[in-house]
Amino acid sequence: MSDPNTVAQQPGAVLRGAVDLSALRNRPAEGQEGAPADGQAMSLVMDVTDQMFPQVLEFSRRVPVVVDLWAEWCGPCKQLSPILEKVVTELAGRVVLAKVDVDANPQLAQAFRAQSIPMVVALVAGQPVPLFTGAVPEQQVRDVFAQLLQVAQQNGVTGTVPVADSEQPADAAEPAEPELPxxxxxxxxxxxxxxxxxxxxxxxxxxxxxxxxxxxxxxxxxxxxxxxxQGADLQTARAAAASAPLDVDAQFAVADLDVSGGHVDDAFGRLLELFAALPSTERGRVRERLLELFGLVGDSDPRVLDARRRLASLLF
Structure with a gap:
């Protein structure tokens, strides 16, 4: 499989390198049943625990598994989960949804670095493919799942699972892939x-x-x-930024790499410090880049909300 830490292999992913599942990969299952055998019908939506996660990783070698990290107290989670379940059901066995209660499964929450929820990550051939955080519109979920199926196909994960009759969508005879403009x-x-x-x-x-x-x-x-x-080296970029703290392009380069690597707070902090240090006549580019990255991470993400407040305090 291609390197899961290469963002170019993951259209839509912005958390490159943010997930390390090695500590959970070989965990004994403690009595949990493994993945269903070929030809065995299964539920498309399943609750997953720390203990059964190795089976989920193995199962992702047959079909992409979408992991929904949620909690009972999380309002946006309750908005997003029905959308995820609806889209997964419509795909009729081409994708499976694994729901993880982060309060009940802290090891999984830690492994996925779930700093904010809902957080949605895919597993393809045992490797994580970060998708998005926050509650997003149904059409965006469809677009991301279409990308996920493309990534899975590129990596040889093209199976489907037999679906229980009760979960067959009304139009199961024509499980069309979401059409894109x-x-x-x-x-x-x-x-x-x-x-x-x-x-x-x-x-x-x-x-x-x-x-x-x-x-x-x-x-x-x-x-x-x-x-x-593309082609950027983090150490080289950091050295250039350290030697020229007011060089906008040098600071941008590190912030971009931090965001792509999942270090969102570091990126925002760097750009906010740069904004504060620059003369007012030179702040426009930094503000524009911050707004672009806010939209990329997600307006409902707590890290974005905090950075927006800090930016507003610097503006006014």
Whole structure:
């Protein structure tokens, strides 16, 4: 399988390297049953515990597993979970949903570094593919799942699981993959080919035609980040930023790598410090980059909310 820590292999992922499941991979199952045998019907939505997680990892070699990290007290989780279940059911066995109560399963929450929930991560051939955090619209979930199926296919995970009759969707006879708008499809194809400038152009055209296209805006921010970090070396970038603390481009380079590596707070802190240190006439670019990264991480993410408050205090 391709390296799961390569963002280019994961359209839509912005938490590269943020998940380490090695501590859980070989855990004994303590009486839990393993993954269903080939041909055995199973539930498409299952509750997963720390103890049974090794079986889930193994099962992800047959079919992509989407992990929903949630908690009973989490309002956005209750908004998102029904959407995830609906989309998984419509895919009729091409994807399985594993629900993890972070309060009851702290080891899994720690392994996935679930700093905020809901957090949604996929497993493909035993490897994590971070997807998104926060409650997102149904269409965005469909788009992300379409990307996930593409990533799974690239890595040879193309199986399906037999579905219990009670979980068959009403239109199970035609389990069509979610259709993408033409420019979105063009952008995804370009991302798969590693042609980020073409993907950027497709998203920009989509936004020109429909300025309120939230999916295109999110996709544009993601692919711009992919383009900026491609081939970048973190140590070299950090050294350049340390030697020139007011060099906007040098600080941007480290912030981009931090976001792509899951160190969101570090990236926001770096750019907010830069914003505060610059003359007011030079702050515009930093503010624009912060707003772009806020949208990329998700407006409902607590880290974004905190950074927005800090930025507002610096502005006013």
């Amino acid at each position: 033409p420019l979105h499809a063009e952008a995804y194809a370009a991302i798969e080919a590693g042609d980020y400038p073409r993907a950027i152009a497709a998203y920009e055209k989509a936004l020109a035609e429909s300025p309120r296209d939230a999916e295109a805006a999110a996709g544009l921010a993601q692919v711009r980040l992919l383009d900026r970090v």
